[in-house]
Amino acid sequence: MSRARDLTRVVGGRPVRHRMAPYYRVSQDRYGKLKSVNDQRYDYELDRVAFPEWEHVDEYADNSISASEYATKDRPEFLRLIADLAAGNLDMIWLWEPSRLTRDMRTFTNDVRPALMEFGVRVYVHNYERLFNFGNRRHAGDFSKLILESENASVDTSDRVNRGVQSDVRSGKPHGKVPYGYVRHYDPRNGEFISQDADPETSRIVIEIFERFAAGDGRRPIATSLTNRGIPTPSQNRGAKKQAEQWYPTTISNIVKRVVYLGQRDHYGVVSPGNWPALVTHELFERCQRQLAKPENQKFARPSAAKHLLSNIMACGGCGSSVSAGLRQDKVTKMYYCSAKGCHRCPMVEADEFVLMEVANYIRRAVTETGFDLAPDLSVRITAARERAAKAREEHRELIADYKAKAISRAVVKEVEPGLLQEAKDAEAEVIRLSVPAPLHKIAEDADPGAKFRAVDLGVQRQILKELFSIVLHRPGRHFDPELHITIEYVKS
Ligand SMILES: [Zn+2]
Secondary structure (H helix, E strand, O other): OHHHHHOOEEEOOEEEOOEEEEEEEOEEOOOOOEEOHHHHHHHHHHHHHHOOOOEEOOOEEEOOOOHHHHOHHHOHHHHHHHHHHHOOOOOEEEEOOHHHOOOOHHHHHHHHHHHHHHOOOEEEEHHHOEEEEOOOHHHHHHHHHHHHHHHHOOOOOHHHHOOOOOOOHHHHOOOOOOOOOEEEEEOOOOOOEEEEEEOHHHHHHHHHHHHHHHOOOOHHHHHHHHHHOOOOOHHHHHOOOOOOOOOOHHHHHHHHHOHHHHOEEEEOOEEEEOOOOOOOOHHHHHHHHHHHHOHHHOOOOOHHHOOOOOOOOOEEOOOOOEEEEEEOOOOOOEEEEEOOOOOOEEEHHHHHHHHHHHHHHHHHHHHHHHOOOOOOOHHHHHHHHHHHHHHHHHHHHHHHHHHHOOOOOHHHHHHHHHHHHHHHHHHHHHHHHHHOOHHHHHHHHOOOHHHHHHHOOHHHHHHHHHHHEEEEEOOOOOOOOHHHHEEEEEOOO
């Protein structure tokens, strides 16, 4: 107790105390891996080192994992925590992430928030590296939003499970441009990053795009309808220097490709958990990936067959269709031109040189400045996911064989089959997610990644450009200047 008094500071006449208690609740991912109480405790202990003023008074740990998200009766420790909060016995709570407390907005609003607000309890959230002060209405509101999101999004927990011990939380911070659909909050006093949250307006558009595309709506009809409704394009929304005046089909496909909307960070092809909320579920995301894989969305499917760097990759800024390669009237000068409507054209050599140089520099900067933290266990994870998929498929085959041989009943099949298929599907999706931009890994490992990119096969260059960059040809003036008339965006940050 004397220690508690030592740690009591007086600010504005009111004592500030740091009586801290972590609340742990185990969570389970779809493969049954647990983010156990011990894992969470480990993270708490790390934080305690960083915040020596915390006075650890107690811990609360529930082991309920599954369907009882909404049932508090299986969470005796949660009830004890609420009672202690209501009694004013705690100043601070530590959570691994907001949804550990509860995913049920009603429980939160009725039982938890009043107690937190009455005593101005501070909640430290490990995965956000953020302290929410419930004495501050704005903080309380922010936290409520996070609970609401975890309730709404039915966010699948598998990727959150990997957060914590082995993943450096700091590296989960967003970087680069703010992705369309999100806003970033910075501390007004020191400009430090606080959080990246869903933007109420544009996140709705993102979700609409995903849902329509997953339902089989084409990229162009979606783009056209957004343009017609006067929805600002991502570059307009961002206030970019060069702004697209309309939504393009490529804008749509670039959005549905981005794992950022799963709350994940794609660092030059290496996916890791980010510390921002997901806007879409894995299920919806994977449905979109399956749509993308369909032939009608795969007109650039054979990059190695192409002879030119940017044909069918660079988009026409006028109509959004992709450019083709051709010759100028002199029959000598190679050009890229909009073959759909003839909006824009530009000389090929200058355009290719500019794009190669820019992208090479981009990759070099990315590798040298941000370290390109190529996850060392990536190939292990891919192999594991492949094996999981194969095993589930095999079990499914056996199940069907047994059924045909009348060894098991239809009821058994009906009970077991959906789970097996889901498991296979999830594992296959993970393989795709982990392995998509493999060529970039090789380039990044090179001593001079920029030079390596310029040296690799045209097909590989095209694949990287297509997967990772959005390149648009804008209306050239009288003189074509690639720096002014071509925009290159990294679409996966
Ligand atoms: Zn055009």
